Amino acid sequence: MGLVGQNDKKGLRGSLCRRAGIHGGLAVLVAALAAAALASGCARPSAQVSPAPGQQRLQAPPARSLDSYADRLRTSYAQRTAAARRWGLERVPLTPPPPPATKPKVTARPGFEVEHQGDWDLPPVFTTVPTKDKVVFLTIDDGAEKDPAFLRMMSDLKIPYTAFLTNYLIEGDYDYFRRMQASGVTLNNHTLRHLYLPGLSYEEQRREICDMQGIMRKEFGKRPRMFRPPYGNYNQDTLRAAKSCGIEYVPIWNEEVHVDHWEFREDDQRLRPGDIVLTHFRGPGEWNGTMIDDMRQFLDHVTAKGFAVARLEDYL
C-alpha cells in the first residue's frame, strides 16, 4: 500500500512584511457606524426651544442601539489594539467572521487519498478547508514547550488555535494543557511517542493512535475527533486505525511557521482562504526565540495579508 509523504522541510522561505504601525479595517467600520448614528438622529436638533424639565424628548431607540453598537465595536477594537501593543505586534489582528451556519464538506486533498478512501469512508487528510472566508486556522503540535506567557498572550488577543499533542512530551505536565483547554482550545491526538507511522504494523499504529485517545479521554475528559500523524506521514493502515477509535478528520497543513521564517507547500507562497497553518510548542532550547516570538511571526504576516485567524472546529 502506498505511502504518502510530506516534504514539509523543503518549503521555500516567505518574505515578511515589516511595516511599522498598527492599523485595522474596523476603525473604518466604527467611523461609518458613528456617522450613520449621527445621520439617523443622534445629533442635537438646533434652533428649538428647550422643553420643560421632565419633558425632554427621548432619543429614538434604533439610533441609540446603533450608537451603543458603535461604542461596543470601538471599545473592543481599542482593547485589541492595546493587547496588540502589549504583545509587541506590528498590526492589530483582524476579527474573523461568525462561524459558518452550514459546515463545508471536507474531503481528502487530491493526491492525499489512500486506496479505498471513499468506499471505506476513511477520515480525510486535508491541508485547506473549503471556504471563501478570508481566514486561516492555527494548529500547534507536540507539546514540548509549556510557556505560561503564551497562554496569557493568546487569551489576551483572543486568537483561537487547535493543539495536537504527543503523550511523551506532555505527560509531565497535563495541567498546563488543562489550562489551555479551559481557555477554549480543543486538544487533539498526535500519538503516544511521535513515531514514523508508515514504518509500523496496523496493530502498532493502533496502539500509537488509539491508546492516545484513551489517555486524552482520561486526562482531558474528551476523546478527540482530530488526529495528525507525526511529520504528516501516513498510509492506509494509519487512517483505518484512526477511524477505529473515533477519529473523523486528519488535518495536516499548507504552511508551517518557525520562529524566524515561513515555509509554504504551494510554490506561489501565498496564504489561501481556509489554509491550515502548523507551528510547534517550542522554546529557546529548540529554536532561536520564544512562543511569543513565534506568534508574532505568525500573526503579523497573517494580518498583513488581510487574513483573520478562525477556529478550525467551527468549520468542521
Ligand SMILES: [Zn+2]
Ligand atoms: Zn509533531
